[in-house]
Amino acid sequence: MTIRYVSTRGAAPSLDFEQVLLTGLAADGGLYVPDQLPEFSLEQIRSWRELDYPSLALEILQPFVEGSIPREDLKTILADTYRDFRHSAVAPLQQLDTNQWVLELFHGPTLAFKDFALQLLGRLLDYMLERRQQKIVIMGATSGDTGSAAIEGCRRCKNIDIFILHPHDAVSDVQRRQMTTVAGDNIHNIALQGNFDDCQAMVKSSFVAPDFLPDGRSLVAVNSINWARIMAQIVYYFYSALALGGPDRPVNFSVPTGNFGDIFAGYLARQMGLPIDRLVIATNRNDVLHQVLETGTYRRLPLEKSLSPSMDITVSSNFERLMFDMYHRDGSVIAQLMDTFASGEIELDASAMAEARGLFASHRVSDALTCQTIARVWSDCGYLLDPHSAIGVAAAGACALGDGNPMVTLATAHPAKFPDAISAAGVLSSPELPAHLADLFEREERYTVLENQLSTVQTFMAEHCSA
Ligand SMILES: *Cc1c(COP(=O)(O)O)cnc(C)c1O
Numbered sequence: 001m002t003i004r005y006v007s008t009r010g011a012a013p014s015l016d017f018e019q020v021l022l023t024g025l026a027a028d029g030g031l032y033v034p035d036q037l038p039e040f041s042l043e044q045i046r047s048w049r050e051l052d053y054p055s056l057a058l059e060i061l062q063p064f065v066e067g068s069i070p071r072e073d074l075k076t077i078l079a080d081t082y083r084d085f086r087h088s089a090v091a092p093l094q095q096l097d098t099n100q101w102v103l104e105l106f107h108g109p110t111l112a113f114k115d116f117a118l119q120l121l122g123r124l125l126d127y128m129l130e131r132r133q134q135k136i137v138i139m140g141a142t143s144g145d146t147g148s149a150a151i152e153g154c155r156r157c158k159n160i161d162i163f164i165l166h167p168h169d170a171v172s173d174v175q176r177r178q179m180t181t182v183a184g185d186n187i188h189n190i191a192l193q194g195n196f197d198d199c200q201a202m203v204k205s206s207f208v209a210p211d212f213l214p215d216g217r218s219l220v221a222v223n224s225i226n227w228a229r230i231m232a233q234i235v236y237y238f239y240s241a242l243a244l245g246g247p248d249r250p251v252n253f254s255v256p257t258g259n260f261g262d263i264f265a266g267y268l269a270r271q272m273g274l275p276i277d278r279l280v281i282a283t284n285r286n287d288v289l290h291q292v293l294e295t296g297t298y299r300r301l302p303l304e305k306s307l308s309p310s311m312d313i314t315v316s317s318n319f320e321r322l323m324f325d326m327y328h329r330d331g332s333v334i335a336q337l338m339d340t341f342a343s344g345e346i347e348l349d350a351s352a353m354a355e356a357r358g359l360f361a362s363h364r365v366s367d368a369l370t371c372q373t374i375a376r377v378w379s380d381c382g383y384l385l386d387p388h389s390a391i392g393v394a395a396a397g398a399c400a401l402g403d404g405n406p407m408v409t410l411a412t413a414h415p416a417k418f419p420d421a422i423s424a425a426g427v428l429s430s431p432e433l434p435a436h437l438a439d440l441f442e443r444e445e446r447y448t449v450l451e452n453q454l455s456t457v458q459t460f461m462a463e464h465c466s467a
Pocket residue numbers: 112113114145224256257258259260261262263310311388412413
């Protein structure tokens with residue numbers, strides 16, 4: 001079986017894995033999804049119980065790259081990707097209560113779950129580019145988290161220059177330092193004299209007309225619409241379920257959700273044969289997805305700042321991937337719906353919604369409940385949750401499914417990244433940065449402050465691409 005990738009809006013050419021890796025949005029504005037999924041039998045899944053993380057990843061991901069990457073090469077890439085995670089289990093489980101678990105996804109270099117995908121993405125891109133004798137430029141805007149994970153993912157990539165824009169003086173010191181202290185001639189941090197929206201607007205304009213780059217180099221996006229990022233995240237659903245008695249016992253997951261990328265990977269794991277009963281969409285006050293599930297109406301909401309900034313979103317772009325399945329993979333219907341959505345709100349089909357509610361539950365968690373949850377889990381278990389993970393734990397409790405299945409909350413970030421939320425929760429212990437980041441505040445920073453003008457930024461980029 002060779003998987004091809006098709007657009008959710010049905011009007012862009014289908015691609016193989018190599019092509020989809022190097023593509024962001026499809027030409028018709030849609031997102032790429034596999035035209036078929038590998039399906040694993042219970043017996044096959046059971047046979048993976050003893051595998052370590054990279055070996056399990058190899059079994060699960062190989063079908064997705066078939067025809068583009070030989071198994072031996074994928075094996076090498078995966079071993080290299082997860083070698084530097086600080087916990088030898090890569091994604092360890094912690095028990096909070098009889099049937100409550102936390103899956104720690106923050107042992108990668110930037111202490112957030114995005115490392116699982118971006119560490120792999122950087123290596124896959126570099127592997128492909130080396131083979132094609134091609135160089136590319138990655139450009140992104142960040143208000144904090146994704147930027148550092150992308151930079152860490154690309155730091156050793158010979159064929160990639162990465163330019164990350166952040167609003168000058170508007171990201172936290174820890175977040176800025178996680179980006180600007182990474183050494184590498186291919187890493188370029190730009191502090192823009194503007195706000196986050198200005199940064200994003202510049203990235204958008206650059207993607208529309210990338211011809212300012214030298215030698216016709218192409219511009220690649222690493223945001224969560226890139227298929228390879230979703231793919232990488234499927235693995236830890238299998239890994240944790242296997243550790244808890246799966247596939248012979250169904251497992252539920254609670255996922256702190258923003259762009260719907262992480263939880264969509266859980267949905268795919270289920271489609272591929274992993275017994276998952278329910279997936280809980282845990283949102284902060286930016287609750288677009290909770291509202292969709294409750295009412296069937298999908299609409300854009302104004303952005304509200306919360307204690308969990310990585311989940312502060314107005315639209316969950318990856319939700320379109322689920323909609324594609326809800327509408328029986330009819331791209332023309334999705335194209336029409338998204339067209340309407342661009343200028344207003346849409347009502348989703350009632351029977352499709354009913355089906356979605358059988359699989360997804362959802363809960364919105366306030367800042368107050370986030371703090372209470374951090375404080376409660378700290379006093380009950382001596383375990384410190386970051387605010388995003390706390391939302392997952394709170395939603396898991398609120399949705400109490402009563403089905404006797406283990407409930408696994410994805411812990412998406414390390415508490416040391418969000419000391420303000422920890423102290424807002426009244427927890428006196430201040431979380432320490434792990435050893436590899438302990439000297440973060442002594443390291444040399446490298447970034448360039450640029451005025452808020454597109455031509456200035458583009459000229460800087462053109463001049464600083466490596467030879
Ligand atoms: C990105 C992020 C999320 C949200 O994940 P999505 O895939 O966008 O739903 C949650 N928590 C943390 C810490 C993140 O960085």
